[in-house]
Amino acid sequence: MSSTDIIVKNRFLGFLIWQWIHSTAIFIIFKTIFLLPFITANPFTPSLVGCLAFLAFHLTLLLFSASVFIVASPQPDRAASPLEIALGLVRLVLTSSESTPDFRHRAKISLSFVLLVTSCALSGFVSVVSLCWANSDAFDGVLGLIGRVGLKGFACGLLYGLYYVFKKRWVLEFPIIQRPLFFSFKMGLPSAIRQALKLSSVAYLFSTLLVVFLPDQFKSHRTVGKFIVEQVIFYIGSFAVFLCWELSHHLHQVLHTKRFVFAPPKGSAAAETNPSEPLLAALEESTLGSLLQYLAYLDLCMVCENNVDTWRRAAFFEETGETYKRVVAVCLRPLEHLASKLGEGLESCSVDNSNQLSHQLRSPTDSGPDSKFYESFNHFQLCVWSARAVASLTAHSHKEDRFGVAQLSGSNAAVISTLLSCLLAVEMFMGKKTNLPSPHHLMGPAGIKWATPNTRREAVRGIINKKKGGPLHSKAYSMADILRTSVYCIVSAFHDEMLASAKSGVLDKDWVISSKPHYGTRELLLQKLRLFLDFRAI
Structure with a gap:
């Protein structure tokens, strides 16, 4: 792995560290404050079940974060439709001809979208159950908790994954003004909370429709008061999960779109001899459309426009x-x-x-x-x-x-x-x-100017x-x-x-x-x- 490729890897590792910190804080706050009135046992007493729920919660968030990192791209690539993938497979089986690189690239994007939606659904299932695990008595035991809350969490994750893909939130949007990391993350907190509230409300209404299709043993036959408690617990848990996802999405955008300086330290031997080589290597050797290439062009633009790193521009x-x-x-x-x-x-x-x-005879799959x-x-x-x-x-x-x-x-x-x-x-x-056109170009023999469509x-x-x-x-x-x-x-x-x-x-x-x-x-x-x-x- 080259030194330039390590840049993206280190940013992803930093993203995972900060994502673990804020998700842990959300897990503890919601467990000990918002869900405290519905917990019979002492939430501050460590237990094996609580540790397993905490571990499962973070493992599913790790799956979600890895899927977001795989799908994320600085450019809005076009994915292959299901019809195009089916026709490509049929053509591959019947003619045994290799597919074009463009089709393979678009098919790979489609598969990454499927992976993201699947990981969101699984993460929603496990995360909501992990947050509500200490409240299993409110759901007629563990079976009712997994059956009703787990299925609703799965529906919430599925809805969020589809929303993430179709709204193209996987496209990295570089800010016009580069700000410090903490300030950029702080600026996105209010919008993340508002978005989590909207999504959790819509997902709650969508997931409650699935209860109709559950078997009778998973349906709730309790009093109105206990039914309301069950719904409140689920809404709080789903909101916490959506908030973790929204903050992870915002943190991913902030960390991966921050400017990276492709230059040796000022005053070093490399800065005196060839300070432009790291930037030129990233520009010339990086893959077309990769995040590394975008970061290199961003750094080059700021060096050429601003007067902060004049010694780097002078080296050109x-x-x-x-x-x-x-x-x-x-x-x-x-x-x-x-x-x-x-x-x-x-x-x-x-x-x-x-x-x-030829326009009428074009096939439906022709771009x-x-x-x-x-x-x-x-x-x-x-x-x-x-x-x-x-x-x-x-x-x-x-x-x-x-x-x-x-x-x-x-x-x-x-x-x-x-x-x-x-x-x-x-x-x-x-x-x-x-x-x-010149004036004499459209003049006829009688001095009349003709218009050419x-x-x-x-x-x-x-x-x-x-x-x-x-x-x-x-x-x-x-x-x-x-x-x-x-x-x-x-x-x-x-x-x-x-x-x-x-x-x-x-x-x-x-x-x-x-x-x-x-x-x-x-x-x-x-x-x-x-x-x-x-x-x-x-």
Whole structure:
């Protein structure tokens, strides 16, 4: 295991330690305070049954925490539907052909969701019974406790697991402002308590419906007073379990989205010789879409934007220029991927719009261009950090690059071209007009200006209008705003140099790459850049 992989492992171990502390406190508080009026024996007297209940309670929470860690992902990956899994298995049995890596990945995600729902159901069964174990007399003995309370706890866990999956709470959401761990955890306590109250109330109503299907020996035939006591005990126990789950979820989010500094200690020998190597190793060697890669891009963005670790940013501009080129390359990689994927989706969208027969003959399990657009924005957070980091680094190079490595290596032209190309692709996806035709291009022989319909734009506009108000719509507009801000950041820093290049007619040579961009043409990129120079790009 590499040193970078140990980062995620240590965070999970720290999560388990803190989760054990707050769950122990909840177990003791609810046992000795809230359930104290319903306990006949002394709760402070240790017993074998109490120790076993405490151990079972923590083992089920460990199962829940491990399942949450397995399912958690910084990006909203799309799982395979049951129909797709069934068709994939049939195809594997009949044709003996290997499935695609994308299908295996999505099937693995679906199985992890099943594991999470199952572990939540088992955890709910054991946890609620463990909390109510000292009150078995209120449930007609141990059999009634396991039969009624256990089944209700199982239903509560099943409902929570389904809610966790379908609300996509397994997606790690990185905070805009990084705060200390204790403060971040404290800020989430009120919302966790409110959410536990809501979930426990809904789960209580849902679980009581299952009592109708229980055998007669498990049903309660007691007086009204004792029936009310039974319901109160179960509600308190289920609320405690939901509170443990909510706090574990919040703690998992806080610990795994906190910034990690990929740098040697300041003043050490490594900090003097090669301080950027740990960060570059994490950026280049980490798995695509992994938590480690997201933490590395977050650290890079904060180094490039803020003036806290200026010694780390200064190390990017070392004399050879190799470090700067590597940093720019890893920053542009997600943006190039976004532009290429959007371009492929737009092209297939225009083809499908012109070929209605192929659109009608598409199988129900075919993802189509709509899902391709969703896959394009899967790495939305990485693209945001990349655009902000590379724009800030390029702007800072205007004053901090003593050796001129940014300009001599051609990185400035690559950065501007990639940002503009990605912006054109996003604007095209949004249905905005991205081409700037010359006046004589659409003039007929009689001097009449003819309008040419853009079938690709119309097809894409139909898709984005259907999804208006959804996550895809908001991500596209957010990405466009971030890309425009990034380009303006660079243009503001190099405005005088760009104006001088434009007057001398070498703007395209200095700030646009000579090869074909990932989306659009060099002429379109140059026209877009001139709009930014005039501060008319909106």
